[in-house]
Amino acid sequence: MSVKHALSRGLELGRSLFQLGILKPAARIAVKFRGERLRVSQPGRTVQPRTFLPARYRYYRTSLSGLAAQLQSAGFRRLIGGGSPRNRAVFLAFGVGLGLIDQQLDEDRRSAATCQEIQALFMKKKEKFQSPVKPFSCGYKLEDYVIGKQIGKGCNAAVYEAAAPFAPLVTNKCSLVELKQIGEETDLTEPLKPPSSNSYPLAVKMMWNIGAGSSSEAILNAMSQELVPASPQALRKEKEELVLSGHFGETPKRVTPHPNVIRVYRAFTAEVPLLPDALEEYPAALPARLNPAGLGNNHTLFLVMKNYPCTLHQYLQVCVPGSRHGSMMLLQLLEGVDHLCRQGIAHRDLKSDNILLEFDSAGCPRLVITDFGCCLAEECLGLKLPFTSRYVYRGGNSCLMAPEVATAEPGPGVEIDxxxxxxxxxxxxxxxxxxxxxxxxxxxxxxxxxxQEKQLPLLGSSVPLDVQLVVRLLLRRNPNKRPTARVAANILHLSLWGKRALASLNPASLGKIADWLLCHSAVVLLKGCGGGSSVEAELQRGFLTNLDLEELRMAAGYLMCGLQLSAER
Structure with a gap:
């Protein structure tokens, strides 16, 4: 234990002793101590825990009163008997230090109480996640949908636009073509033309079934990860059990609704049809009845979702977001990842092709994480995967595999976090x-x-310094030095909406942030009265709902260190 650490622990314990009465007259302490020893006729009287006592000293709570009395008696005897100047100086410094610690802890308690009150308020007012598609009670058969053209293809599925008379959109969203009229900065004169959301509001994802067999049970077991973002109504229920085309099955964890995570509205198995461009785009995935050289099975899994205008990759090919929109896009991804982590789910295949995008009424992109085929979502594992052999699947997209996952070596007792x-x-x-x-x-x-971290290229000078700091922190090789998605999101929240609080922030105090939180929550509540459904309003409400003092303290600390480094440069 270092000297600094030992002194800090001594000051914490000393502060507790100080509040128990270390400066009270020795006579009063002695009388009180004798009186407590004589009061044996009150069996119900117990020593109550002190709220100011650090948790690590709980063991000593029942004996601190007696210990304080003994120390006070000895201290005053030395003082009366002519104690040395060194002892008197030590007692004086000890008292001053205890006062400063007590003041800081009181302020921390007030800040923690403020965070808890704001969080409780927004938890009560938390709006039920509004689906972009109106609820519907049917749609469990492929024949219920009108299938349009192909709008996407991956390594294990094809996506087609679809429509159904029972599933209209709640609101019409801004499209990629309309974006130029709003004024978003673009670098191409002819952006991509998105599918018409008015005529095809839905998207049907047809999985390629090559080795799972044609039974519904086998399909469900092989492709169950695709059902992680499924809504409770996605699969039919009979006798309180999930039913997939008349067969019972089990599914892994299912994530609760979130604005930045895709929702699957329906899931069912059906016979593979010959859809547009199928023979040209994925002939090997077709069954032999449709393509003699095909390797696919006759039945497969179909997923029904909202039809989004484009992927993040497509959007970035034709548009350059401004600094504020770019910051909110990065923030949305962190919010979505944090939501998954809180429920013990790891996506394991994040890339710009697996992120869908639409626009709110102000033209701000709203990002949605999709494609959960590689996710880790088993109830018994959480976010740690036993890595006992090289045959254990570590996830997709090796290029964007975190260092602790890419460098893991299998062995007995080894886990990938x-x-x-x-x-x-x-x-x-x-x-x-x-x-x-x-x-x-x-x-x-x-x-x-x-x-090596020093090999990472610099972001452009137009990128805000706080965003550059977040990207650098997220790409740290050592996961112990890397912030969580929640802390990184808090950094961007403070950067976007808490500049004034940061400008006057004391490194040893969170009082200014607590004051800003009160003002910020009031503003968000007033905006909410008008039905704020924009990306910015959703982010602000989510931030206040997930408030935590320690995570906020860490985010503020990162920001202050970043500001100091930038000032030194």
Whole structure:
């Protein structure tokens, strides 16, 4: 134990002794001590825990009163008998230090109480997640939908636009074509043309079933991870059990609704149809009845979701977001990852192709994490995966695999911790959001297994310093030195809406932030009265709902260190 650490612990314990009466007259202490020893006729009287006593000293709570009396008696005897100047100086310094510690702890308690009150208020007022598609009670068969053209394709599925008379959109969202009229900065004259959300509000994802068999049970077991973002009504229920086309099955964890996580409205199995462009785009995935050379099975899993205008990758190919929109885009990804982590789910395949995008009425992009086929969502594992052999699947997208995952070596008792792996991938995607190549794709030469932090390219000078700080922190190799998605999100929240509080922040105090939180929550509540459904309003409400003093303290500390470093440069 270092001298500094020992002194700090001594000051904490001394402060407790001080508040128990270390400066009271010895005679009063002696009388009180004798009186407590004589009061044996009150069996119900017990020593109550002191709220100011540090948790690590709980063992000594029942004996501190007697210990304080003994120390006070000895101290006053020395003082009356002519104690040395050194002893008197030590007692004086000890008292001053205890006073400062007590003042700081009182302020921390007030700040913690403020955070808890704000969080409780917004938890009560937390609006039920509004689906972009109106609720509907049917749609458990492929025949219920009108299938349009293909709008996406991955390594294990094809996505088609779809429509159904029972599933209209709640509101019409801004499209990529309309974005130029709003004034968003673009670098191409002809942006992508998104699918018409008015005529095809839904999207149907058809999984490619090559090795799972054609039974519903086998399909559900092989593709159950795709159902992690499914709504409670996605699968039919009979006798309180999930039913997939007449067969019972079990599914993994299912994430609760969040604005930045996709929702699956329906899931069912059906016979694979010959959809548009199927023979040209994925002939090997078709069954032999549709393509003699095909390897697929006759039945597969279909997922019904909202039809989004484009992916993040497509958007970044044609648009350059401004600094504020870019910051909110990065923040949304961190909010989505934090929501997954809080429920023990790791996505393990984050990339710009697996992030969908739409626009609010102000033209701000709203990002949605999708494609959970590689996720870790088992009830018994949480975010730690036993890695006993090289045959254990570590996740998709090796280019954006966090260092602790990419460098893990299998062995008895070895576990891979995914609690900060998705946050690392968000840091890498941050380069793409702000118009630079992802440093971990093949053309840049960096690999997550071996890169050094000093090799990371600098973000452009137009990128806010706070965003550059967040990206650097997220891409730290050591996960113990990397902030969680929640702390990184708090840094961006403070950067976007708490500049005034940060400007006057004392490194040893959170009082200014507590004052700002009260004002900020009042503003958000007033805006909420008008039905704020914009991306900015959603982010602010989410921040206040997830308030935590320690996480906020860490975020403020990171920001202050970043400001100091930038000032020194």
């Amino acid at each position: 995914y609690s900060k792996a998705d946050a690392w991938a968000v840091g890498a995607i941050g380069y793409e959001i702000f118009g630079q190549p992802n440093p971990f794709y093949s053309n840049t030469g960096l690999e997550s297994r071996s890169y």
